[in-house]
């Protein structure tokens with residue numbers, strides 16, 4: 001399989017984790033290399049990465065559709081029971097639509113401007129929104145090892161988000177002990193070391 005990738009993209013990192021946890025090997029191609037750009041952009045009407053080209057030649061360009069494909073064809077990533085599957089999908093969506101936009105305010109501001117030009121109000125708003133999301137996620141996790149009975153979509157999605165948050169100076173605050181312990185366990189998995197970006201930009 002081939003994955004058109006961007007190391008610091010949270011959707012790509014989620015997919016890299018999902019591939020690794022499913023036991024798939026994929027050739028990673030950096031989508032930002034000019035020599036590859038027109039090729040992968042021709043594969044997707046959205047012009048976004050990740051884009052996965054399967055062994056059978058199928059092209060999948062939405063990270064969540066890629067995750068569904070990996071769950072269907074492998075034997076990891078979704079729990080056994082319908083209720084837990086719903087929880088896995090809902091929290092994956094929550095990561096994309098709530099956690100992601102909160103962190104974007106912090107990460108884009110810090111990544112795109114020199115430190116002395118940072119808009120601290122924007123960063124603070126991002127931090128507050130991130131913490132609101134953490135309140136919800138801490139309640140969802142409780143004292144469980146995983147968000148939905150076993151390693152599944154939210155582990156991939158939130159590991160990537162928390163990894164980016166930490167790299168950009170927004171680690172999980174100490175009052176979220178259960179989330180901190182969960183993230184520590186995720187970082188100890190071989191998939192984390194195998195997929196973590198090299199943080200060129202930070």
Ligand SMILES: N[C@@H](CCC(=O)N[C@@H](CS)C(=O)NCC(=O)O)C(=O)O
Nearest residue numbers: 009010011048049050061062063064
């Ligand atoms: N809903 C899409 C979002 C993907 C997305 O927004 N990717 C961004 C990078 S994080 C992108 O490809 N931007 C265009 C580019 O980098 O050329 C998915 O889940 O795959």
